[in-house]
Amino acid sequence: MIRTSFxxxxxxxxxxVSESGPASGAPSVLFVHGFAQSRQSWSRVLQGGLSRNHRLVALDLRGHGDSDKPEGEAPYVDGANFAGDLAAVIRQLGLERPVVVAWSYGGVVVGDYLRHHGDEALGGLFLVAASLKTGKPARALFGPGMMSNARGLLSEDADIYAAAARAFVEACPARSFPPALVDASVQLMQRVPVNVRRALLSRAEDYSAELERCRRPVVTLHGELDQVVLPAMSSDVVLASVRQGQSAWLAGVGHAPFIEATADFEAVLETFVVAARG
Incomplete structure (x- = not known):
């Protein structure tokens, strides 16, 4: 059963915030979604087998889903805000050394957290096609699923944005999502205001230094056919920086392995959570 709170x-x-699994006394896993997505991205996992023995928590980032959407770009450009949001979720929900699962743009949020709060409160990082480098210097790390749709994703014209959102969602899997899933994902993306989208994609960040300082175990999981965030993000940025890094590569999978290969995703994550607890 999924529980919702704020x-x-x-x-x-x-x-x-959505939660499933034991409310206390179990390993905690905190899920951070990607650009213009929501906590609904993790629905399959929150309702799956991991919830039997793990406390699973997923949040809507500020500007997304059911979370508040402050006006202007400043609330989204300053990484201290995202870092503070993540710290607040961990503190207020009493998550004890959670493994943080960051997907796509969620890597930026985790990078912000490491930059402002360090890794002391974390159990480990599970980076799913996560962007730890953004902006013009990182363009070669993003595929056509992002680059071909970026202009439309920044548009204030509702129809142009809707078309770009659909093209973006359809570019995520290596094989097509069911039409109902595409429609639902596009509807969620349409809830994200243009000021939020423009602020997020205006940021140019490199969290290599934060990864180098990280003392917690890190695993990257990447679909080999990802055309949104290219596998080089994991191999050339994350694994080249971290001290305790391991990788998992999923053949025949694109940008959403927790949907495309849920069982494989859950198996790798569960193994990592157990190992991170030592």
Whole structure:
């Protein structure tokens, strides 16, 4: 059963949170979604077998889903806000050394957290096609699923944005998503205002230094056919920086392995959570 609540993030921004599994006494896993997505991205995992023995928590980032959507770009450009949001979720929900699972743009949020709060409160990082380098210097690390749709994703024209959102969602899997899933994902993306989208994609960040300082175990999981965030992001940025890094590569899988290969995703994650607890 999924439980829904709200947490007060940085600057009083209200953040929507979904939970499943034991409310206490179990290993905690905190899921961070990607650009213009929501906590609904993790629905299959939150309702799956991991919830039997793990406390699973997924949040809507500020500006997304059911969380507050402050006006302007400043609340989204300053990484201290995202770092504060993540810290607030961990603190207010009493998550003890959670493994943080960051997908796609969620890597930026994790990078912000490491930059402002360090890794002391974390159990480990599970980076799923996660962007730890963004902006013009990182263009070669992104595939056509992102680059071909970027202009439309920044548009204030509702029809142009809807078309770009659909093309983006359809580019995520190596094989096609069911039409109902595509439609639902596009509808969720349409809830993200243009000020949020423009702010997020305006950021140029490199979290290599934060990864180098990280003392917690790190695993990267990447679909070999990812055409949104290219596998080089994991191999050339993350694994080249971390001290305790391991990788998992999924053949025949694109940008959403937790949907495309749920069982494989859950198996790798569960193994990592057990190992991270020592």
């Amino acid at each position: 947490v007060e993030g940085a600057g009083g921004v209200r953040l929507a």
